[in-house]
Amino acid sequence: MRVFLIAGEPSGDRLGGALMAGLRSLRPDVSFEGVGGPEMQAQGLESQFPMEELSVMGLSEILPKYFHLKRRISETADAVLKAQPDVLITIDSPDFCLRVAKQVKAGGSTRCVHYVAPTVWAWRPGRAAKMARMIDQVLALFPFEPPYMEAAGMDCDFVGHPVVAEPQATDEEIAEFRQETGFKEARWLLVLPGSRRSEVTRLSGVFGEALKAFIARHPDMRVVLPAARPVAGLVEELTADWPGNPVVIDPRQLDPETAARRKRAAFRGATMALAASGTVSLELAAADTPMVIAYDMSWASRRIIQRMLRVDTVTLVNLVAESRTVPEFIGAACQPSMIADGLEDVFNAPDAQREAMALTMERLGKGGEAPGLRAARAVLARL
Numbered sequence: 001m002r003v004f005l006i007a008g009e010p011s012g013d014r015l016g017g018a019l020m021a022g023l024r025s026l027r028p029d030v031s032f033e034g035v036g037g038p039e040m041q042a043q044g045l046e047s048q049f050p051m052e053e054l055s056v057m058g059l060s061e062i063l064p065k066y067f068h069l070k071r072r073i074s075e076t077a078d079a080v081l082k083a084q085p086d087v088l089i090t091i092d093s094p095d096f097c098l099r100v101a102k103q104v105k106a107g108g109s110t111r112c113v114h115y116v117a118p119t120v121w122a123w124r125p126g127r128a129a130k131m132a133r134m135i136d137q138v139l140a141l142f143p144f145e146p147p148y149m150e151a152a153g154m155d156c157d158f159v160g161h162p163v164v165a166e167p168q169a170t171d172e173e174i175a176e177f178r179q180e181t182g183f184k185e186a187r188w189l190l191v192l193p194g195s196r197r198s199e200v201t202r203l204s205g206v207f208g209e210a211l212k213a214f215i216a217r218h219p220d221m222r223v224v225l226p227a228a229r230p231v232a233g234l235v236e237e238l239t240a241d242w243p244g245n246p247v248v249i250d251p252r253q254l255d256p257e258t259a260a261r262r263k264r265a266a267f268r269g270a271t272m273a274l275a276a277s278g279t280v281s282l283e284l285a286a287a288d289t290p291m292v293i294a295y296d297m298s299w300a301s302r303r304i305i306q307r308m309l310r311v312d313t314v315t316l317v318n319l320v321a322e323s324r325t326v327p328e329f330i331g332a333a334c335q336p337s338m339i340a341d342g343l344e345d346v347f348n349a350p351d352a353q354r355e356a357m358a359l360t361m362e363r364l365g366k367g368g369e370a371p372g373l374r375a376a377r378a379v380l381a382r383l
Contacts, residue, residue: 018372
């Protein structure tokens, strides 16, 4: 059996690696070709070119590389057509992957599977119909997504979210973290202002002001920021005058295993968290850490997104659990005083949110078969 896979960023590489491991366990005769990072390469993939070439986001980053990316799309599609695999599996990165799939469909009859459904339930529902022109099957991370994809004419299987398979900190790791930071018995607030420079720059001031009000009420509370590698220096610079004597977990100064262990301990041991909107809410739910979500964007982006949004919450825990227990302060509501009051409410009454977080993990597949193996079964079942 021959499988061609394409991933364009680290999260897709992790999904691809787990899927490949699942395929290998079910079909030992499988062989892999395509584009991927270290996780997929560890499963036997020899990447056609460095995956990092595709890890670009935003108009200002894409424009200088437009012609190079366009050439890579054609090269990759040609490689698929030449290989004639049993299936092409594209993983997230729709701007690149779906263009490759479109050219593959135009040049042959290869079955095309896309892993990670577009968020048509939140905005731009027309994407599903466009996607159906080149995709036969979708592997969905969320249980409410299949009806949207099936209505557009694609097969769709909910395979579980990878967050349920992520390791959680042990009591020993949390104790070690306390010793390393000198926290002893102190409580800490986890703060996550984003993984991109634009997010950190926009949110750090608002988050800092909100913390001043909250920590004035809880002067024994410390602050911990697990920074993403690309923005670690910026996080240190912009949070140096924050209250709570912030501790920044800087992955640039640690080996990968130590950085991952400290991040796990920071998440699991925290009293609560203040985080930018995104999949980090699921990481916090997996760690059983109550949260407040806040996010802001430019005035123009606010206006556009407000008109396009089809849901009344953007927090994934709220959506999966069908509750509204996680307070969120988005756009014009992303104000320090409102965020501080939200933190106070969660601090005083975290139990309702904990029930929603546990339900979220259950609905995303916790305790069941690993998502990578479920994804592999879904691919094989529909070949």
